[in-house]
Every structure is written in C-alpha cells, then in structure tokens.
Amino acid sequence: MKIVLDGYGGDNSPYAMIDGAILASNKIESKIIITGNEDELKRELKKRNYNGDKIEIADAKEVITNYDKPTKAVVEKPNSSLVVGLKLIKDEQADAFVSCGSTGAILAGSIRFVGRAKGVNRPALATFVPTKTGVCLVLDVGATTATKPLNLLQYAQMGEIYIKKCYNIENPRVALLSNGTEETKGSDLVKEAYPQIKDSGVNFIGNIEARQVPFGVADVVVCDGFSGNVMIKAMEGFGVLFKDALKEMFYKSALTKISALLVKKELDGLKKTFDYSEYGGAPLLGLKKPIIKAHGSSNAKSVYHALIQAENFIKTRVIEEMSNILSDFGEE
Amino acid sequence: MKIVLDGYGGDNSPYAMIDGAILASNKIESKIIITGNEDELKRELKKRNYNGDKIEIADAKEVITNYDKPTKAVVEKPNSSLVVGLKLIKDEQADAFVSCGSTGAILAGSIRFVGRAKGVNRPALATFVPTKTGVCLVLDVGATTATKPLNLLQYAQMGEIYIKKCYNIENPRVALLSNGTEETKGSDLVKEAYPQIKDSGVNFIGNIEARQVPFGVADVVVCDGFSGNVMIKAMEGFGVLFKDALKEMFYKSALTKISALLVKKELDGLKKTFDYSEYGGAPLLGLKKPIIKAHGSSNAKSVYHALIQAENFIKTRVIEEMSNILSDFGEE
Numbered sequence: 001m002k003i004v005l006d007g008y009g010g011d012n013s014p015y016a017m018i019d020g021a022i023l024a025s026n027k028i029e030s031k032i033i034i035t036g037n038e039d040e041l042k043r044e045l046k047k048r049n050y051n052g053d054k055i056e057i058a059d060a061k062e063v064i065t066n067y068d069k070p071t072k073a074v075v076e077k078p079n080s081s082l083v084v085g086l087k088l089i090k091d092e093q094a095d096a097f098v099s100c101g102s103t104g105a106i107l108a109g110s111i112r113f114v115g116r117a118k119g120v121n122r123p124a125l126a127t128f129v130p131t132k133t134g135v136c137l138v139l140d141v142g143a144t145t146a147t148k149p150l151n152l153l154q155y156a157q158m159g160e161i162y163i164k165k166c167y168n169i170e171n172p173r174v175a176l177l178s179n180g181t182e183e184t185k186g187s188d189l190v191k192e193a194y195p196q197i198k199d200s201g202v203n204f205i206g207n208i209e210a211r212q213v214p215f216g217v218a219d220v221v222v223c224d225g226f227s228g229n230v231m232i233k234a235m236e237g238f239g240v241l242f243k244d245a246l247k248e249m250f251y252k253s254a255l256t257k258i259s260a261l262l263v264k265k266e267l268d269g270l271k272k273t274f275d276y277s278e279y280g281g282a283p284l285l286g287l288k289k290p291i292i293k294a295h296g297s298s299n300a301k302s303v304y305h306a307l308i309q310a311e312n313f314i315k316t317r318v319i320e321e322m323s324n325i326l327s328d329f330g331e332e
Numbered sequence: 333m334k335i336v337l338d339g340y341g342g343d344n345s346p347y348a349m350i351d352g353a354i355l356a357s358n359k360i361e362s363k364i365i366i367t368g369n370e371d372e373l374k375r376e377l378k379k380r381n382y383n384g385d386k387i388e389i390a391d392a393k394e395v396i397t398n399y400d401k402p403t404k405a406v407v408e409k410p411n412s413s414l415v416v417g418l419k420l421i422k423d424e425q426a427d428a429f430v431s432c433g434s435t436g437a438i439l440a441g442s443i444r445f446v447g448r449a450k451g452v453n454r455p456a457l458a459t460f461v462p463t464k465t466g467v468c469l470v471l472d473v474g475a476t477t478a479t480k481p482l483n484l485l486q487y488a489q490m491g492e493i494y495i496k497k498c499y500n501i502e503n504p505r506v507a508l509l510s511n512g513t514e515e516t517k518g519s520d521l522v523k524e525a526y527p528q529i530k531d532s533g534v535n536f537i538g539n540i541e542a543r544q545v546p547f548g549v550a551d552v553v554v555c556d557g558f559s560g561n562v563m564i565k566a567m568e569g570f571g572v573l574f575k576d577a578l579k580e581m582f583y584k585s586a587l588t589k590i591s592a593l594l595v596k597k598e599l600d601g602l603k604k605t606f607d608y609s610e611y612g613g614a615p616l617l618g619l620k621k622p623i624i625k626a627h628g629s630s631n632a633k634s635v636y637h638a639l640i641q642a643e644n645f646i647k648t649r650v651i652e653e654m655s656n657i658l659s660d661f662g663e664e
Contacts (some may be wrong), residue, residue: 132573142511145519145606179474179561187477209571210562226519227559229511230542237543241464242574245411245605249598256598262591266581273577 001029002094003310005303007036007197008063009080009101010296015066016100018044020303025054027304028311033094035060035081036299060084066296070104074112082106089289096290096310098281100298107143110284110291117319119326122151123286125225125293126159127232128279133216135279137163138177141232143284144331152176152193156202158285159220161325165316166309169219175208177223177231183207189224197222200327210234239274280309285322290314333361334426335642337635339368340395340413341433342628348432350376352635357386359636360643365426367392367413374482391489392416398628403437406444415436418445421621428642430613432630439475442616442623449651451658454483455618457557457625458491459564460611465548467611469495470509472557473564475616479556484525486657488534489615491552493657497648498641507540507550509559515539521556529554532659540567571606612641617654622646 005021007014014036021032022045031054034041038059062080064073074083082101088094090113097114099106107125116123126139139155140147156174163172176194178186183194185207197204208218210231222229246267250260260267260297281294281302290313294306337353339346346368347589353364354377363386366373370391377387394412396405406415414433420426422445429446431438439457448455471487472479488506495504508526510518515526517539529536540550542563555563578599582592592599613626613634622645626638 132493132576145511177562179477179558179565190558209569210565211572213566214569214573223562226511226522227562230509230555230563231566233511233542233564234545235570237546238543238567238570239574240543241546242465242571245602249595249602252598256595257596259591262594263581263588266584266588270577270581 001031001096001311001314002033003028003030003096003098003307003314004033004035004058004085004088004094005307006081006085006097006101007034007041007098008060010294010298012115012297012299014041014044015102016298016300016303018048019300020298020307021055021097022048022050023300023306024266025052028308030095030311031056032247033058033085033088035088037061044211058084058088064105065137066102068102068105070102070108071206073105074109077178078194078203082109083113086110089114095314096292098101098292098294098303098306098310100294100296100303102151103142103293106293107284110287114287114291115290117286118323119328120286121154122147123284124151124155125282126162126285127282129213129235130279131214131216131276136213136216136218136221138213138221138223138228138232139285140223141228141282142225145224145226147189147226149193149196150327152189152222152224153196153200154286155222156197156204156220157200157326158322159222160202160274162283162285162318163219165321166312171203172207172219173217174202174220174222175205175218177210177221177227178207179209181207181209184276243274243309248332281306282311283309288319290319333363333428333643333646334365335362335428335639335646336337336365336367336390336417336420336426337431337639338410338413338417338429338431338433339366339373340392341431342626342630344629344631345432346373346376348381348630348632348635351632352630353387354380354382355632355636356639357384362427362643362646363388364639365390365417365420365422367417369393376561390416390420396434396437398434400434400437402434402440404515405437406441414441415445418442421446428624430624430626430635430638430642432628432635435474435625438623438625439616442619445617446621446623449620450494450655451660452490452618452655453486454479455616456483456487456490457614458494458617461545461564461567462606462611463548464545465532467580468545468548468553468562470545470553470555470564471617472538472555473560474557476663477556477558479521479558481521481525481528482659484521484554484556485528487554488529488536488552489532489658490654491554492534493654494615494617494650495551497650497653498644499553503535504551505535505537505549506534506552506554509542509553509555509563510539511541511543512550513539513541575606611637615641615645620651622651
C-alpha cells in the first residue's frame with residue numbers, strides 16, 4: 001500500500017507533513033509519498049535524521065493556495081503538490097491521498113483526476129463533529145450545494161458503511177438533518193428524501209435537529225452541502241467563542257489564574273474533547289480511491305492521524321463495498 | 333397601547349406570564365391583556381396582591397401545545413389563549429402580541445389572523461444570537477423553507493430597519509449566510525439573492541460563513557429558514573454541550589469546586605453572555621402588527637423583557653416604515 005501526502009497544503013507545510021509522516025512511518029504498513037519541492041523535502045528529512053525507506057518524495061514545484069480558484073488551479077497548476085499527488089492515484093501508483101490544502105481544490109482535483117466510484121451520483125465531503133458520547137459523521141458539508149433526494153439517500157448509505165467499517169460501529173444510527181423531528185418537517189428536499197432513506201435498508205432513525213447532534217443521538221447525520229456546511233461552521237465558531245471566553249476568564253486576575261491551575265487536568269480533557277484534530281481528517285466519500293482532507297491548520301499529530309485513517313480506509317475496502325450497496329440511479 | 337400576552341404558552345405558564353406581566357407593568361406604558369383561564373389568572377394575580385389597572389384578562393379556556401399540529405390547532409381551537417389573543421390584534425383591540433407557545437402555531441396563527449404587512453411576500457422569524465461584541469439578528473430561522481431570492485432581499489430590508497429602529501444601531505451591517513465569503517460562493521438561492529441585496533440600498537457587507545457569526549462581524553444575518561434554523565440550533569446545542577462540560581469539570585472534586593468559587597463572578601458573567609433570555613424574544617417580521625415569540629422555557633424575567641421589546645416595537649413604528657422601503661414584488 002502507498003499513501004500520497006500533499007506536502008504543500010495547509011498552514012504548517014511542509015514541516016507538519018514531514019513530522020507527521022515520520023511519526024506515522026513507525027505505525028503504518030504503507031509507504032508514504034510526499035509531494036512537493038524535492039530539495040526542500042529532502043533537506044528537511046535529513047535535518048530530522050530520517051533514513052528509513054517508508055517515505056518517498058515526488059517532486060512538485062507548484063503550490064495551490066486558498067487564494068487560487070479551485071477549478072482553474074487544478075488545470076493550470078499541473079505541477080502542484082496537489083495535482084501531482086492526485087495523478088499518482090489516478091495512475092494507480094498509490095492507493096490513498098491525504099491533503100491539508102484548499103478544500104475546493106481537493107474536491108475539484110479529486111473529481112477530475114480520481115473520479116467517482118461506480119454507482120455514485122455525487123461524492124460527499126464528510127466530517128466528524130465532537131459529541132457528548134464520542135463523534136458523529138456529518139455529510140455532505142460542502143461538496144454539492146444543488147443536492148437532490150437521491151444524493152441524500154446515497155450519503156446515508158455511504159456514511160453508514162464508512163463508519164461501520166472504519167470505526168467498528170456495529171449498527172450506526174443514521175439521521176437526516178431537518179428543522180424538526182417529525183417526518184412531515186423539513187424543506188422539500190428533506191421531505192422527499194425521508195421515505196427513500198427509510199425504505200433503503202439503512203438503520204434510519206428519522207429527522208434530527210442541529211441542536212441534538214452534539215448530544216450523540218446519531219452516528220451519521222445526512223444533509224445537503226449548504227446546510228451541513230452551515231452546521232459544522234456554526235459549531236466551530238461557537239466553539240472558538242467559548243474557548244476564547246474561558247481563556248479570558250482564567251487570565252483575568254491572580255485569583256482566576258489559581259483557579260485555572262486547580263482544574264488544569266480537567267481543562268486539558270475539555271480541550272481534547274473539542275479538539276477536531278483528534279478525530280482525523282474529513283473523508284471524501286464516493287470517489288474511486290480514499291481521499292482525506294485534513295484541517296488546514298493541521299500539526300504533525302493531525303497529519304499522523306490522517307495517515308492512519310487513510311490506511312484504515314484502504315484496508316477496510318469500504319469503496320468496493322459501497323459500490324455494491326448503493327441505490328441505483330442509472331449511471332449518468 | 334395594549335399588548336396581549338399569551339398566558340398559556342411555554343413551560344412555565346401561567347406563572348411566568350403573571351410574574352413577568354407584574355414586573356413589566358411598572359416599566360411600560362402599555363396595558364397588558366393576559367389570555368387564558370380567567371378564574372386561574374385572577375386567582376394568581378390576587379395571590380400576588382396585584383391590584384393595579386395595567387393588567388387585564390381575556391378569558392380563553394383552550395390551550396395549544398407543542399403536540400398540536402399548528403395549522404390545524406389554530407382552526408380547531410378558537411378558544412385557545414393563542415387564538416383569542418391573535419383575534420384581539422386582528423380586531424384592533426390591541427397593538428402587539430407576545431407568546432412563549434409553539435413556534436409553529438404562533439406562525440400559522442399570526443399569518444392567518446393578523447396577516448402580512450403591505451408589500452411583504454413572506455414574513456420571517458428573526459432571532460438574536462449572542463456574539464463576542466453583543467448580539468446579531470438572524471432571519472429567517474424557520475418561517476419559510478421554500479425561500480426565494482426576493483424573500484432574502486426583503487429579510488435584509490426588514491432586518492436592517494428593525495435593528496436600526498428598535499436597537500438604535502446607526503448603520504447595521506447586513507450579511508448573507510453562505511458556505512464561503514466570496515460573491516461566487518453559495519447555493520443557487522444565495523448566488524441569485526447576492527446582487528439583488530447589493531443593489532438594494534441596504535448596508536450589505538456580503539457573504540458570511542456561520543463560523544464568523546459569533547464574532548460579531550454582522551448585525552443582521554440573512555438566510556433561508558432551513559439553514560437559519562440549522563445554524564441557531566447548532567449554536568444552541570453546542571452551547572448546552574459546553575455548559576454541561578463546564579459544570580461537570582467544576583463539580584468533579586473538592587479541588588475543582590474551590591476553583592469554581594475563585595471564578596464565580598466571571599462564570600456568572602459568562603453564563604449571562606450565553607443566556608438567550610437576556611436578549612428578549614424572536615420578533616416575527618413582515619406581519620401587520622408586532623408579534624414576539626419568546627422562548628418556551630421563558631421565566632418571568634424573559635417575559636418581562638419580551639413585553640418591553642413589544643412596546644418598543646410598537647413605539648418605533650417599524651412596521652409602517654418597513655412597508656415604505658420594501659422592494660416591490662407585485663402584490664400576490
């Protein structure tokens with residue numbers, strides 16, 4: 001097995017990628033191919049005294065940034081670390097791809113170079129959100145905004161099998177995001193998708209409101225890419241607001257600083273619960289090969305987690321299984 | 333001026349309503365008409381030694397609950413505290429309406445009995461969310477899920493004038509909720525509404541992501557009722573999750589309890605910031621008269637705030653002004 005790691009996506013590239021790859025190289029079976037400026041990558045590996053054979057480098061001199069227009073960039077920057085990496089997947093020289101780069105460019109590039117898996121109408125970007133009892137997979141969070149009922153049905157099927165296979169959840173509870181829990185609630189899209197998911201064989205627990213998601217009532221939450229994006233970003237923003245407020249509270253005076261010391265252990269635990277990097281990256285479901293989008297601010301540990309997640313994604317052969325069970329729509 | 337208060341909506345009815353009304357009666361000019369079981373309401377007022385002339389009672393023996401189907405209930409329960417109240421507004425015997433009852437029933441009843449203001453295509457339910465710098469008005473959060481670009485434009489206009497007039501914000505910043513900040517980002521609905529809002533004379537600051545909302549970058553956030561509902565409920569749920577986690581942290585041991593004592597003042601401040609009841613209820617914008625939906629779990633203080641908000645809504649004559657500036661759509 002080989003995993004391609006985009007060496008030049010994200011805020012801490014290429015250092016977090018190199019450190020993350022070295023960390024993972026002791027843990028996973030796969031070889032890791034880092035794409036990017038060969039001279040720099042080699043120099044950094046040498047600096048860290050890495051001389052194993054699990055990490056390879058594929059030269060790529062260009063970089064796609066968040067300022068590039070995604071669909072344009074993946075065409076006009078063929079020598080970017082992202083496109084060089086995706087082409088290795090396309091040419092079957094590697095089995096999975098991990099990047100901390102621009103979500104839009106990863107999406108556009110993956111659809112263009114890797115392509116949809118058999119039977120998939122629209123791929124979905126899935127992400128984990130922390131809950132009271134663990135985590136919950138939410139999809140789609142932004143791959144498609146013009147979502148059809150069929151897409152929601154396929155997201156339910158893809159999400160269920162991914163979380164079942166890769167996270168060993170026996171009978172994951174799949175819910176549909178709506179503005180009320182009753183079957184009759186929701187947008188036209190939700191109302192149309194509801195009976196289709198209900199009849200699909202998925203372990204469907206019905207509609208769910210966004211306020212229930214943090215309490216762990218579902219393992220998979222299905223939604224259109226627009227409202228899914230709104231939901232995870234609302235949680236993210238509110239989380240940062242809270243963190244800032246806590247920080248301010250504990251830094252206010254000598255007394256509050258003592259207070260912080262007394263709950264240090266608990267605060268660390270709290271921080272860990274709400275630390276997205278602990279849960280690995282966001283898988284792109286519905287493509288021919290495993291693609292993981294890790295957070296742009298990923299550090300070495302997050303990259304390490306994403307690489308482990310990618311190997312797990314390959315080993316569990318989720319994609320083959322997905323294509324077998326997906327509801328048919330008549331290939332486009 | 334007269335304000336109708338639904339005496340039998342919400343978890344703490346009718347006690348929170350009676351206490352809230354008595355509190356408000358010393359603060360506002362308006363008379364307050366509480367709808368509901370006359371005998372019980374009179375008895376409760378007597379128990380509290382209220383013998384002023386600012387509170388009246390309108391008898392209504394039925395109650396609409398959250399279990400009732402809204403559109404059906406407002407027809408089949410003509411003697412409910414909600415419908416009796418709304419009919420007082422319709423018959424111009426009162427000027428504003430406050431209820432802590434079922435959102436769906438308030439919406440359905442208001443549209444049926446009070447009706448849309450001149451020039452309004454679809455009314456919007458607007459709600460306040462706490463931010464780092466104050467509050468932000470989000471609309472629509474659930475009145476309509478089949479939203480058209482024109483509706484978003486009118487929400488922008490209605491939200492701007494409401495916050496300007498009722499909250500004295502000189503030049504409120506109006507933003508459009510999207511899944512990216514660029515003008516080209518968003519669902520088809522958002523992309524179509526963007527130029528219309530931009531050209532409308534509203535102080536439009538462009539697209540905003542849900543994660544930015546808690547940081548106070550906008551005073552008014554415009555969205556379709558489905559994703560608006562998702563956003564505020566995601567924030568609400570994540571807020572409760574955080575509160576629970578904090579509570580657990582501080583109650584863990586003798587040491588953590590001491591820690592809590594040391595930051596007691598700051599914790600109270602934090603709690604206040606994230607306490608929705610401080611900001612009053614959710615105004616229904618676009619109806620002929622001011623209608624305020626207060627939280628179902630409202631206590632006397634929240635009811636008091638909602639009554640003050642309602643009087644302010646009447647006094648500022650926002651509705652008349654709204655009808656003058658709304659973009660024309662050709663009355664249906």
